[in-house]
Amino acid sequence: MIQHGVGLRLIQALVGGDIVIRSRLKAQRLAFLxxxxxxxxxxxxxxVFNQGVDxxxxxxxxxxxxxxWLAxxxxxxxxxxxxx
Amino acid sequence: MLQGWVIVLASFGYLGILFAIAWYADRRADAGRSLISNPMVYALSLGVYCTTWTFYGSVGRAVASGIGYLPIYLGPTLLFALAGFVLVKMIRVAKANRITSIADFVASRYGKSQFLGGLVTVIAVVGVVPYIALQLKAVSNSFAILSSYPEIIMPTMSGAVPLLQDSALYVALILAAFTILFGTRHLDATERHEGMVAAIAVESIVKLVAFLAVGVFVVWGVHEGVGDIFTRAYAVPEISSRLATADSPAAYGTWGTLIFLSLFAALLLPRQFQIAVVENVDVSHLSRAVWMFPLYLFLINLFVLPVALAGLLHFQGGGVDADTFVLTLPMAHQQEALALFVYIGGLSAATGMVIVETIALSTMVCNDLVMPLLLRVPQLGLAERTDFTGLLLGIRRGAIAIILGLGYLYFRVAGEAYALVSIGLISFAAVAQFAPVVIGGLFWKGGTRDGALAGLAAGFVLWTYTLLLPSFAKSGWLPDGFIAHGLFGIELLRPQHLLGLTGLDEITHSLVWSLLVNLGFYIGVSLQRAPNMREARQATLFVGGTEAADIPRWRSSAGVADLLPLAARFIGLEKAQVAFASHARERGLKGFEELPADARLVNFAESLLAGAIGSASSRAMVASVVTEEPLGIAEVMNILDEASQVRSYAREVEEKSLELTRATAELREANAQLRQLDRMKDDFISTVSHELRTPLTSIRAFSEMLQEDPKIDLTQRSRFLGIIVNETVRLSRLISQILDLAKLESGRAEWTVEAVDVGEMLSDAVDSLAVLFEEKHVKLEIEPCESGLIVLADCDRLIQVMVNLLSNALKFAPADTGYVKVGAGGTASEVRVYVSDNGPGIPIEDQKLIFDKFQQGAGTSELLTEKPQGTGLGLPISRQIIEYFHGRLWVESAPGSVTRFVFTLPRQARDNDANSK
Amino acid sequence: MSRRILIVDDEPNIVLSLEYLMKKEGFETAVAVDGDDALSQAAEFTPDLILLDVMMPKKSGFEVCQALRANPAMAATKIIMLTAKGREAEVAKGLALGADAYVTKPFSTKDLVLLIKSHLA
Structure with missing residues (x-):
């Protein structure tokens, strides 16, 4: 699923990260997540995890x-x- | 024993509680104390994402494909990680432009195109109505299964039940009633439904708790923990084979596609857009939802796999549909209460989805499909109609009924057909078609209406061909030859292997083609021409964020007289007036009557209307007023062409320059006024200082003389000291009067307003001065006046006025021969008081002057031989006081005749006490 | 022969104090209470020095000053203006109209006497 990565770069290139939740940094941390x-x-x-190992x-x-997911x-x- | 009536009663009881919650939340909202303005409620209401497809279907999917159910929830989790970029912006833009639905959002973004809004609505209805049918089916099935307790019998073909015995029909009817009650209770300019949101949040809790209860029961009640279930499952080869996920590129491709698909679905499904964007109370609530909503999804999926495995273990040999394990496992273990609770949980999952989805769709159908069409039909005469509120509500209610009716019909027709069973993902794929125009519209300014139309239409056609039609064919409604051999027998046109593409599952295949073509047309067609002015303006509003909201949307203007009735037609006169009045207050005006006929007002009216009928219809309606045309869509569309834009642009420039000239003149005038005020203040201070320095001069001169010359004789000395004392008294009086006047003029004076008997007040005033009059041998008499002359005033202040007038009279009346008369009289409406003296009189030219500060009637008077005593502030103060009580004070005099000061005050009706005496 | 001083002011108490003060210093005094009075007294009494109030009924001190200076017979008469309005502009105006000095009320009696003496020296 490379679409995600390309999509994000595209979005960031277009908006320059100007829309934020409360700060630019938070939005970027979330984008990193x-x-x-x-x-x-x-x-x-x-x-890697689908090798039948229990x-x-x-x-x-x-x-x-x-x-x-929980993490x-x-x-x-x-x-x-x-x-x- | 669970009787049918117990289940029915429980269902109605549950819906009744929901109804009460919604009703209470609406009441709170009306009172201005929102119950849902809370990030937790917002996050919970987003849980409407989880329908019966989750509640019952996740286990079914897990049985069919192991962990294959998970991507549907991982996608939304990832979406919320992007909230800071996408959702925040969407909510802000939607709020600033009063967006009412996803169709409205798209229409508004691309130049408020009615056609585009209509297309989005059609796609949404086609894609989502079967999904509603699925919910009805789930409720109906769960009811049937539960009512056969303790037996576990799979329901017969849904379509086979006679219509009047079909529980799904009643569910649909009740939901329609519920939705109409809370979705269209009133027309709101913001299109928000607080009661509904509160009910949805509660439903989210119910379905989550129900599912967790089943999970806990299955894992620790029936088995000895999760490990135990897995160990047992591994022991059965048939089951363990299901646990394995194929380690192949195709499987991972499908997996990734589902994540991608559900990411968009959580944003673009009409119900998700409704809850996440339209119903959002405060954009800051989003930050809590960023983790709470994914956590909700995590929790509701926590026990899916264990329950699926436990079901497989318990019902080995089949016969029980895996989609019903959540319900049938508690039944198989004789847990009546839990089974009933699960049924209620499923009911809440279904009702939540159906209510929100139906409201969202009905808003779209009304605003973006029906209204634009109705307004286009001149024969209906809608343009002349004065009240649309009833019509709008009627359309919405009708739309709700029709949508639910369609859902029910689809359920009856489709039954167990493939087309219904697989509708979840097919729906997702339909709304994914909105992704390019919505996301592109938020971040790319180049998109045009044509591009959006082309992209959406192409995507929709491909979705229909590659996903919807094959599902119909598999249901046996269409000849399925075209699936295997392609349309017209052309191999390259096989719907699930378009152009020979193989190796993908049907959803991924459809998504790849439809989104690729959608995106290609959207960008390609958009690039054929530069956005026109309207598209560019909307692009700036959406892409540039809310700070671009000041961009004028109109180049011409219309007044309140036109716009208020227009708004009143759609949202009702009272609401329209309230909205206009608050707009006027925002602009610092007293009432909406004062609103100028300018572009800003038109913008305001347009966005107000947009909340009720959608942006595209709103624009057309406002255009009909602004251009003073009776309303022909054709004429309205004319203003869109470039020529008229240039014309109106020139008009705007002209208007602006006129405005500027006007503003300049106003500024100049204001400046002159300020200078004048400044001069007056300067003069006043200079005069005050003169008046203060004069007594000070005497005081200082005499004091210094007394100090330097100890040999001054006693009579001289006491005379000087007397002067000093008098001047000091004069100085103090002057200061207190200046302060008094300053207080009166600035409005800071304190007043005790009461009913004052003028006769009593006169005798009080006369008594206090009697001694002074005797000293100067001036006669003072009160002429008898009628009793019961009551005025509403401050008694002390009136006495102050009287003392002032009497001292003036005394000052100018000749000693020994002088006389002063005081009297009062009244008409029905006012009380008149006068003070007359036989002093030298006041020349006509001075009669105005004496009420000015520090003018003592001596300025030009030939009649006064010496300078009068006094401060020159008494009359101005008196006049201030009388005018404060809405009266007048003036003088009637001529040299040589009697001088008469008169004031009037509004008369009060005699109070009851006086009457009864 | 004692010097003659004309006191012009509409405020009786100030006139009283000035009169007393001047007499004590041995000057001969006359009093005028408004502008017109001041001009006629000036012609009759031919004072060596005039103490002239600015704010007066009928004619202001400035007008009186202007009229006096227009009369060549009065060229030698010293004029000291007295005012309760202490604004710079008025001081300048008085001096421009030909006043010899300008005193702001309230004044120090000692300084006023010194000023008068210096102008009569």
Whole structure:
């Protein structure tokens, strides 16, 4: 899914990051998390966890997705809720 | 034993509670204390994203494809990470332009094109109505399954149930009533529905808790934790094979497509746009939603896989549809209450989606489809109609009923057909067609109406051909030959392998082609010409953000007389007047009558109307007034051509230069006035200082003489000291009168207003001066006057006036032969008081002058042989006081005759006490 | 022979104090209470020095000063203007109209006497 990365660059090139949640920095941190998410939730990283390895009896791909998803949400919360 | 009536009662009870919540929130909103102005409520209401497709369908998807259900929720999570760039901007733009729906957003962005708004509406209706049908089906099925408890029987073909026994029909009817009640309660200029949002937020909680309850029950009630479920599942080869996700490029491609698709769906589905953008109370709420909404999605998906596996384990051998596991697992374990709760959770997922989606669609249908069409038909005579509010509400209510009717009809027809089962993603793919024009419109100024139309139309056609028609064919409604062999037998036209493209699943295939062509046409056609002035202006408004809001949208003007009735036709006279009045206040004017006929007013009226009927219709309606044409769309469209734009531009330049000239003249005048005031203030200060220095001069001179010459004899000495004392008294009186006058003139004086009996007040004043009159041997008499002369005034202040007038009279009346008369009389409306003396009189030319400050009637008077005593402030102060109580004070005199000072005050009706005596 | 001083002011108490002051210094005094009076007294009394108030009924001190200076017979008469309006512009106006000095009220009696003596020396 390279569309995400291209899309973001396109967007940033067009707006210069001028639209923000409360500050330019926060919006950019969130955009960085967006990129991280695109990386976490897609090929090739998924393929790495899709090798049939179990994680305490659970499929590793499932564990990876749920864990990285939750981690992403926590980081998003951290970015918007803390001060600059 | 769950009887049918128990389930029905529970359903109605639940809907009743929702109704009460919505009603209460609306009441609070009317009272100005919004219940939903809260980031938590905003985040929860976004949970409308999760429909029965999530509530029941996620488990079904998990059974079919392992973790394949997850991308639908990862996409929205990623969208909210981009909120700072996309959502914030969308909300701000939508608020600034009073956008009412996604169709309105697109229409407004590309020059307020009615045609474009109509196209978006059509796509949305076609794409979303089947999705509504899916919700009705889920409720109907869950009802059927639950009412057969304790047996677990899959419902028969939905379409087979007789119409009047079909629970889905009743669900549709109730939802229509509910939606009409809360969606179209009144026409609002902002098109927001607080009650609905509050109800949706509650529904989000209910469905989440219900799902978590099932999850907890299945994982820890039935099994011994998540690990236990997975271990057991692995033991069954048939199940463990489902857990594996294919490690192939195609599988990852599908996965990525779904993330991408759901990302756009969470933004562009009419219900998501409605909740996230239109119903947003405050853009700052978004920052909390950035993590709360993804967290909501995470939680509602937490137990999907365990429940799916547990279902598979329990219902080995099939016979139970995986889409019903959430409901059938508690039933299979005899958990009646939990099963009922799950049913309610599913009901809330369905109703939330249906209500919001229907409101959003009905707004679009009304504003962007029906109204523009109606206004185009001159025979209907709508242009002359004075009140549109009823018509608008009628259209919306009709639209709601029709949309739900269509949804129900589709459900009856489609039943178990493939076209309905797979509609979730097909819907997503339909609204994804809005992505290029919406996202492009927010960040690229070059897009034109033609480009947007071409892109949307091409994308829609390709979506229909590659996704919708094949789903119809698979349902058996169309001959399916064209799927295998292509249209007209042309291989390259096979809808799911267009131009021979293979290796992609149908959704990805459709999305690749439709979005590629959509984007290509959008950009390619847009680049054929530069945006015209209207497109460019809207582009600046959208791309440049709200700071561009000052750009004039109109080059001509119309007055309140035209615009207020126009607005009143659509939103009602009272609301229109309130809105115009608040606009006037914003501009520092007292009332809307004072609003000038300028472009700003026209802009205001247009955006006010836009909230009720959408931006494109609003523009056409306002144009009909501004150009003074009876309303022909053709004429209205004429103002769009370049020639008339140039004409009106020239007119604007002329108008501006006239305005400038006017403004310059006004400024000059204001400046002159300021200078005049400055001079007057200077003169006043100089006069005051003169008046203060004069007594000071005497005081200083005599004091110094007394100090330097100790040998001054006693009589001389006491005479000098007497002068010093008198001058000091004069000085103090002067200062207190100056302060008094300053207070009166600046309006800071304190007043005690009461009913004053003028007769009593006169005798009080006369008594206080009697001794002075005796000393000078001047006769003072009060002429008898009628009783009950009541005025509303400050008694002490009136006595002050009387003392002033009496001292003046005494001052000028000759000693020994002088006499002063005081009297009062009244007419029905006023009380008249006079003080007359036989002094030397005041020449006509001085009669005005004496009321000026520091003029003592001696300026040019030949009649006074010596300078009068006094400060020259008594009469100005008296006049201020009398005028404060809406009276008048003047003098009637001629040299040699009687001088008479008169004042009048409005008469008060005798109060009740006096009457009863 | 004692010097003659004409006191022109419409404020009786100020006239009284000036009269007393001048007599004590041995000057011969006359009093005028308005502008017209001042001109006729000046002609009759032929003072060596005039103490002239500016704000007066009928004719202002400035007008009186102008009229006096227009009369060659009065060329030698010293004029000291007295005013309660202490604005710069008025001082300049008085001096421009031919006054010899300008005193702002309230004044120090000692300084006024010194000023008068210096002008009569």
């Amino acid at each position: 967006f990129l991280m998410g695109c990386f976490f939730f897609n090929y090739p990283l998924l393929s 994680f305490f009896g659970l499929p590793s791909l499932y564990v990876w997705l749920m864990a990285s 992403l949400i926590v980081q998003m919360a951290w970015v918007v809720e803390r001060g600059d």
